[in-house]
Amino acid sequence: xxxxxxxxxxxxxxxxxxxxxxxxxxxxxxxxxxxxxxxxxxxxxxxxxxxxxxxxxxxxxxxxxxxxxxxxxxxxxxxxxxxxxxxxxxxxxxxxxxxxxxxxxxxxxxxxxxxxxxxxxxxxxxx
Numbered sequence: 001x002x003x004x005x006x007x008x009x010x011x012x013x014x015x016x017x018x019x020x021x022x023x024x025x026x027x028x029x030x031x032x033x034x035x036x037x038x039x040x041x042x043x044x045x046x047x048x049x050x051x052x053x054x055x056x057x058x059x060x061x062x063x064x065x066x067x068x069x070x071x072x073x074x075x076x077x078x079x080x081x082x083x084x085x086x087x088x089x090x091x092x093x094x095x096x097x098x099x100x101x102x103x104x105x106x107x108x109x110x111x112x113x114x115x116x117x118x119x120x121x122x123x124x125x126x127x
Contacts, residue, residue, distance in 0.1 A: 009048050010032045035059065 004022045005014050006029025017025045035055040036048075045052075 004029075006030075006033075009036045009051065011048075032059070 001016050002019050002022050003014055003016055004025045005012050006026060007013070008029055013029075015025060015029075036051045039051050039054050039058075040046075043054075047104060059096055
């Protein structure tokens, strides 16, 4: 287990994290610290605890919005998958229909060719 010291609102906090996550945790601490600084600039010195709560709420709000967007995108993706499946089925059906039409046309042409080849008029002009 690794340890990282993050500084938020001027206070250092030693935190544990999984090995390899040190840089990520440091960036998260920097983001929280930046939020608190932004809130301090906007609202003045209203107390560290209040600023921390406000920063947490703004981050939670952003997280909530991102989760909502993620759900919407997942639903859109699912709809697109359904549309793709329907389009694929239609394409396969159209392909079979065209193939069947060509097969039937070829069979008719062969039948007509046989009929023409065995008819008395097929000897006209030959020989």
